[in-house]
Structures are given as C-alpha cells and as structure tokens.
Amino acid sequence: MSTPIRVSVDAVVFGYEAGKLSILLIQRKYDPFKDQWALPGGFVLENESLENAVSRELVEETGVSINYLEQLYTFGNPGRDPRGHVLSVAYFGLIRPDAFSLLASSDASNAQWFEMEALPDLAFDHKIIIEQAFLRLQDKITYEPLGFELLDTKFAFSDLEQLYTTILGRAIDRRNFRKKFIALNVLDELDEKTSKGSGRPASLFQFNEKRYKDLKNKGIVFEI
Amino acid sequence: MSTPIRVSVDAVVFGYEAGKLSILLIQRKYDPFKDQWALPGGFVLENESLENAVSRELVEETGVSINYLEQLYTFGNPGRDPRGHVLSVAYFGLIRPDAFSLLASSDASNAQWFEMEALPDLAFDHKIIIEQAFLRLQDKITYEPLGFELLDTKFAFSDLEQLYTTILGRAIDRRNFRKKFIALNVLDELDEKTSKGSGRPASLFQFNEKRYKDLKNKGIVFEI
DNA sequence: ACAAAAGTGTTTTCTATACACCCATGG
DNA sequence: CCATGGGTGTATAGAAAACACTTTTGT
Numbered sequence: 001m002s003t004p005i006r007v008s009v010d011a012v013v014f015g016y017e018a019g020k021l022s023i024l025l026i027q028r029k030y031d032p033f034k035d036q037w038a039l040p041g042g043f044v045l046e047n048e049s050l051e052n053a054v055s056r057e058l059v060e061e062t063g064v065s066i067n068y069l070e071q072l073y074t075f076g077n078p079g080r081d082p083r084g085h086v087l088s089v090a091y092f093g094l095i096r097p098d099a100f101s102l103l104a105s106s107d108a109s110n111a112q113w114f115e116m117e118a119l120p121d122l123a124f125d126h127k128i129i130i131e132q133a134f135l136r137l138q139d140k141i142t143y144e145p146l147g148f149e150l151l152d153t154k155f156a157f158s159d160l161e162q163l164y165t166t167i168l169g170r171a172i173d174r175r176n177f178r179k180k181f182i183a184l185n186v187l188d189e190l191d192e193k194t195s196k197g198s199g200r201p202a203s204l205f206q207f208n209e210k211r212y213k214d215l216k217n218k219g220i221v222f223e224i
Numbered sequence: 225m226s227t228p229i230r231v232s233v234d235a236v237v238f239g240y241e242a243g244k245l246s247i248l249l250i251q252r253k254y255d256p257f258k259d260q261w262a263l264p265g266g267f268v269l270e271n272e273s274l275e276n277a278v279s280r281e282l283v284e285e286t287g288v289s290i291n292y293l294e295q296l297y298t299f300g301n302p303g304r305d306p307r308g309h310v311l312s313v314a315y316f317g318l319i320r321p322d323a324f325s326l327l328a329s330s331d332a333s334n335a336q337w338f339e340m341e342a343l344p345d346l347a348f349d350h351k352i353i354i355e356q357a358f359l360r361l362q363d364k365i366t367y368e369p370l371g372f373e374l375l376d377t378k379f380a381f382s383d384l385e386q387l388y389t390t391i392l393g394r395a396i397d398r399r400n401f402r403k404k405f406i407a408l409n410v411l412d413e414l415d416e417k418t419s420k421g422s423g424r425p426a427s428l429f430q431f432n433e434k435r436y437k438d439l440k441n442k443g444i445v446f447e448i
Numbered sequence: 449a450c451a452a453a454a455g456t457g458t459t460t461t462c463t464a465t466a467c468a469c470c471c472a473t474g475g
Numbered sequence: 476c477c478a479t480g481g482g483t484g485t486a487t488a489g490a491a492a493a494c495a496c497t498t499t500t501g502t
Contacts, residue, residue: 423453
C-alpha cells in the first residue's frame with residue numbers, strides 16, 4: 001500500500017517595506033526549472049514535522065527565520081512537478097524584510113524579495129500558491145490584527161493605515177480606522193513621536209501582544 | 225532527496241437526521257488499531273489526485289459517494305501513525321444519511337453513523353481531526369448556506385432552524401432567522417405543506433442553487 | 449376546546465459609514 | 476506664513492437583536 005509520492009513544503013513569506021508588499025523567492029540552481037524563481041521549500045525529511053521542515057528549508061535557503069508559519073493548503077495534483085508525484089504542503093508567514101539579511105547569492109542559494117506587482121515567472125504551480133496565500137492574507141488581516149508582524153515595533157498610525165490600504169487594495173477612512181483599532185485596545189500609545197519628515201510628528205504606537213491574546217481567548221473578534 | 229513518507233487522505237463526513245449531527249466511521253479490520261473505529265480514508269495512489277483518492281476511499285469503505293469534499297487540513301506529525309511517517313490530508317463533506325445505504329458489515333468493511341455526542345474511541349489522531357472539522361463546519365455554516373446538503377430537498381423552515389441550532393449549539397430567534405434567510409432569496413416556497421405531526425402544517429421550501437451561485441459570484445455574503 | 453407547532457411586525461440598539469476642519473512641525 | 480501630514484467628532488443610515496401574540500391543524 002505504500003506509495004512513492006514525495007512530500008515537500010513551500011513557504012509564502014510576505015514582507016512589507018516602504019508601502020510595498022513583497023514575497024521572498026529563491027532562484028533554483030538545478031533542474032527542473034533551473035534558474036527560475038520559486039518559493040523557498042523542499043522535501044520533508046522522514047520523521048520530521050511539516051512545521052519543522054518548512055522552517056528549516058526557509059532558513060537554509062534564505063537565512064530567514066520565522067516563528068509563525070501557518071498552514072495554507074496542500075497541493076497534490078499529479079503533474080504539478082515534472083519529476084513525478086510530489087505533494088506540497090504550503091505555508092504562509094509574515095516578516096519585516098529588514099529583520100534578516102538574506103543569504104548572499106551563492107552556488108547553493110540566491111534569495112531575493114520581489115514586490116507583489118512585479119513577480120517573475122515562477123516554477124511549478126507556485127504562482128497559484130501565491131495567489132491563494134494573498135487571498136488568505138487579505139481575508140485574515142480584516143479579522144485579525146496581523147500587520148504588527150510586518151511593521152516595526154514602534155509605528156505611527158499612518159503606517160498601519162497604509163499597510164492595510166496596500167494589502168486590501170482600497171482606500172480606508174482614516175478616522176474610522178483609527179476608532180476601530182483604538183476600540184480594540186491592543187495598541188499602546190508611546191510618549192514618542194516621529195521626528196523626521198515634513199508635517200506634524202505622529203505619535204508612535206506599540207502592539208500589546210498580551211492584551212491581544214486575552215481578547216483572542218475570550219473569542220472577541222474584530223473586523224476592519 | 226526522496227522520502228519514504230506515505231500520504232493518506234481521510235474524510236470527515238457529517239450527516240444530520242432527526243435533530244442529530246452524525247459522523248460516518250468505519251471499523252478497522254487490521255492492525256494498527258484493529259477493531260477500532262476510524263475515519264474513512266486510505267493511501268493515495270501514485271499519480272492520483274487527493275480529491276480522487278478521498279472520494280474513492282469513501283466509496284470503497286462506506287458506499288457513500290459525495291461530490292463536494294473540501295480540504296480541511298494536513299496532519300503530518302511523525303508519530304501520528306505507528307507504522308511510520310504517514311501524512312494525512314483531511315477533507316470534510318456533508319450528506320443526508322438516508323441518501324445512501326452503507327455497505328453491509330463484511331470482512332472488508334463495516335461502516336456506521338455515530339452521533340457527535342456519542343463518538344467511540346478513535347484510531348490515530350482522528351479525534352483531533354474531527355474536532356477541527358466540526359469547528360470548520362460551525363464557522364462555515366454561519367456565512368454560507370450549507371445545510372441544504374444535510375436536509376431533504378423539501379424542508380420546513382423549522383427543520384432548517386433546528387439544524388442551525390444543533391450545529392451551533394445555541395438557540396436562534398425564529399423570526400430573525402426566517403427574515404435573514406428570506407432576504408437572502410435562495411429559498412423557493414412550494415405549494416406543499418407538511419402533513420403528519422401535530423400542530424399547524426408548515427410550508428415546504430426548496431433551495432435554489434442557481435440563485436445561490438449567482439449571489440456567490442457577485443461576492444455577496446451573509447451571516448446568520 | 450385544547451394542545452402543538454407555524455407564522456408574523458415593530459421597536460430599540462448598535463454598528464458602519466460618510467464627511468471636513470484644525471493642529472503641530474519644518475522650512 | 477506656507478506646505479505637509481497628523482489628529483479629531485458628529486450625524487445618518489442600516490443591520491442586528493429583542494420581543495409575544497395569532498393562526499392552523501389534529502385530537
């Protein structure tokens with residue numbers, strides 16, 4: 001009954017910087033799809049958990065280490081990999097691109113951020129995987145205050161607002177947005193302000209993880 | 225790079241009858257977990273799609289044929305199967321228990337419906353899989369008019385209401401519930417009434433699949 | 449006539465949305 | 476004093492929730 005199906009994992013890692021949403025890709029060094037860009041990932045080792053496999057591959061191939069990767073979907077169509085029947089369990093995660101420096105281009109690895117609007121051709125069915133991950137991100141950000149994963153620890157409200165605008169692809173009313181987030185009570189206003197830049201300095205805020213977890217445990221939901 | 229991980233699929237099939245939510249289980253004929261109850265499922269064949277595998281196993285083991293099975297989650301912890309590293313892609317589906325007669329108990333198979341509140345001990349991590357599937361069902365039923373999959377073609381409003389009450393585990397205001405569903409405009413009232421039973425006869429309704437699909441395509445959502 | 453379930457409207461409360469002006473700073 | 480972005484409140488509309496009596500049938 002044993003099947004020679006191979007199991008791989010792939011990671012869709014989103015980053016955000018300067019108003020742009022990006023995805024972390026690696027350039028394949030070997031066939032199939034030699035030299036093409038692809039999602040970081042690889043085969044799961046025997047007796048290795050899926051979560052471990054995806055974190056491990058991500059570190060090996062890109063140098064990026066993420067604690068939270070969420071399972072997205074399992075792609076199992078025969079034919080999605082020219083080498084044979086290879087199943088891929090896809091994960092998605094969020095990170096601040098400047099939190100890690102990518103592995104330098106080498107014989108083994110070449111990792112790079114690509115803006116969502118300027119993705120290269122992708123190996124396998126990775127374009128479809130990314131599309132699904134993006135839909136999940138859009139959906140998820142409306143009912144869970146992610147986005148803190150994508151911003152600096154201290155951020156201005158306008159940063160948060162622009163992040164939402166970018167991901168959702170539509171304008172947001174500044175006043176209502178702020179009201180909702182403040183009502184959620186998971187942001188702590190700091191005594192600091194932004195300094196550089198023109199215009200009035202903005203108060204900096206910080207995400208209060210503890211209060212968010214409490215909220216989540218009580219089953220309280222929000223929606224932007 | 226190839227791994228000897230084996231890939232299986234499991235199906236969590238919910239049924240509903242006489243106010244009770246049930247799950248379709250099979251009794252294992254061989255080790256491991258011989259004689260214990262488990263979810264229908266089995267190994268994916270080489271070059272077989274996951275969807276095909278899960279439908280096929282379901283028919284083989286229970287006689288039940290479902291057109292719509294939705295991918296739930298992939299369970300891949302090493303140790304979840306005593307035979308070695310076996311990954312399971314879990315699916316969930318809905319059906320009217322009386323739409324199929326289960327395969328008779330035989331040497332190869334023994335399928336049976338179990339009420340959710342009276343599940344037996346389960347093989348592998350199947351209890352956890354069922355819990356996740358149930359949460360998904362509860363979530364899903366609030367924003368998609370499933371439930372038609374679980375009811376007879378013709379049903380009274382009180383049937384629909386009781387289904388929701390059962391799955392959500394809480395009371396529902398009859399008037400508001402009816403208002404919302406009627407506003408959705410996916411139910412056709414028939415010229416028929418229930419006959420047997422005490423009390424005033426109820427009008428029978430039918431789900432209008434076409435109008436629901438139109439709604440869905442337009443991106444219109446509802447929430448009970 | 450009574451028991452049992454079906455059917456029905458209105459009021460209130462809350463939440464979402466729309467909308468425009470003043471404030472603080474740097475140059 | 477002007478340009479730039481930050482910060483704030485209110486009014487309206489729509490949706491959700493709360494709530495109880497009448498109708499139809501079988502016995």
